[in-house]
Amino acid sequence: MSFGQQMLFFFSAIGAFNGLLLGLYLVFIKKLKYIPDFFLGLILLTLSIRVGISVCIYFYPDWPLIIPHLGLSALFFTGPALYYYIRSSFLQEQFDLKKSRQSFGILTLILGTVGLLYLIFPVTWDRYFATFIYGVWTVFIFLSVYKYYIFSKKDAKKLTQYILPVLISNVIIFLAYQLMSTGWIPIYCAGGSLVFSLILYGNILILFNNKYRSAAVKEERKYSNKKISDEQAENFVSKLERLMDMEELYKNPNLKLSDLAMKMNISAHQLSQLLNDNLEKSFATYINEYRISEACEKIENGSYLKFEEIGYEVGFNSKSTFFSTFKKIKNTTPLLYKQSQLASEPRFQSLDL
Structure with a gap:
């Protein structure tokens, strides 16, 4: 095995392993309080099984033929899991979990029947069985995209920052496997596994980022409810x-x-x-009022600095910003302000006399 193959095996295998652990956690360990998490775990579990077997078969082709067929059998449930993930995410409490269980039971029965027929009758597994699996996957991918479009159109306010990345990721993985299965890309199994690994870690980053942003919004709302006495x-x-x-x-x-x-x-x-x-006042207005106030003092005291230099001295980072802010606050320009101060000096002097 070359170094490139070793790296390909490593990244594909570690992605499949992490996806398997996460899928097992969501399906079997985490309590079923949020139904979409169960279907998300099922998606990860089925894809991880398929990816793990694909990697092993690619690097160890002498394994029995029944092994890749088990991987295809796991992939059979990926499309339905995605479909029910979309539905449950939008419907929330209105989602009927009992009907989805019945549907998965029927799908399992269909898969078992098809598999039994292929075992009894001498039909080429690699061609027809894979076509059947990918056909079912294709149907449910289209159904999932359609359902997402319908639900998001009906309820635009529904938070979909978690749903859309999962849907897009599954579509990308589906397209990758479909294109590679045509033979256009020679590394079919390993290539699909690598795509899965990259998509998995990309989604983890997206989810962490969304959770961080949600936490920041909650923190802001917490303070917004507390009025300062x-x-x-x-x-x-x-x-x-x-x-x-x-x-x-x-x-x-x-x-x-x-x-x-x-x-x-x-x-x-x-x-x-x-x-x-x-x-x-806004933060910018509050700070700029202090800056313009000191700039006026410098002008009144006959500073030898140029106007733009005064602006830099009091905290502005550009000449244009200083002049526009001065005009906004004092309703005049620095030059006119200086001239008005000079014009007022004789009057004060005559009063002193």
């Missing part, structure tokens, strides 16, 4: 003003809401809520 808001505002005046955090052009919240030892959501609800 007037007394607590007053303390936060005082602490915020002290930080801005003493440490001059606004001069940092890369200052972020999360950075300021960390300084205050509160969550970013709480700080955003404080600014929006209590001060009625």
Whole structure:
């Protein structure tokens, strides 16, 4: 076995092994509280059995012919499992688990009958039995896609971030096996196994990412339900003003809401809520007001710096941003503001006299 074959065997085998463990956990170990998880486990279990046997047959072709037929028999249930995964995911409590069990019982009876006929009559297994299995798989793939389209169209608000990746993954695996079975790609069994491994780990990353995002949304909702009291808001505002005046955090052009919240030892959501609800300002407006206020002081004190240099000094990262923000807050330009200050000086001097 060459090094390339060894690597192919390793990645295909480890994908099949992990898929088998995950499938066994979802089907037999995890309590049946969420029905779609059972069918997802069944999909993983049947594909893993097929993939594992395919890998072994590809690298050890002397195994008895009954072994690959067992792999095909497992693959027979992949399509129905996907179909009922789609249905149960959308229907939730309305899904009839009893009817699905009856359907799987009928499918098992059909598979057993077909297998018995092939054993009794001298028919070529590799050709007709595989065609029968792939034919059933094809029918259920189309039914699954159709059901997903119908359900998602009826209930657009239904969360489908878990359903769609599973459906797409199964379609990709199905197409990979169909194309490889035509002989266009010479490494039929091992190639399909490698596709399964890649799809499996890709879905694991997607699911972890979706769970992380869901947790973040739940955390945000948790804080959104807690309104900041007037007394607590007053303390936060005082602490915020002290930080801005003493440490001059606004001069940092890369200052972020999360950075300021960390300084205050509160969550970013709480700080955003404080600014929006209590001060009625966005984070950007609050910071820019401090920057423009100091820029005005520098202009009033006759700073020798150019206007754009003043903008950089007070925390802006570009000349255009400084000028546009100054115009927005002061309703004038830095030059006109300076001219207005110079024009007002003689009047004050005459009053002193």
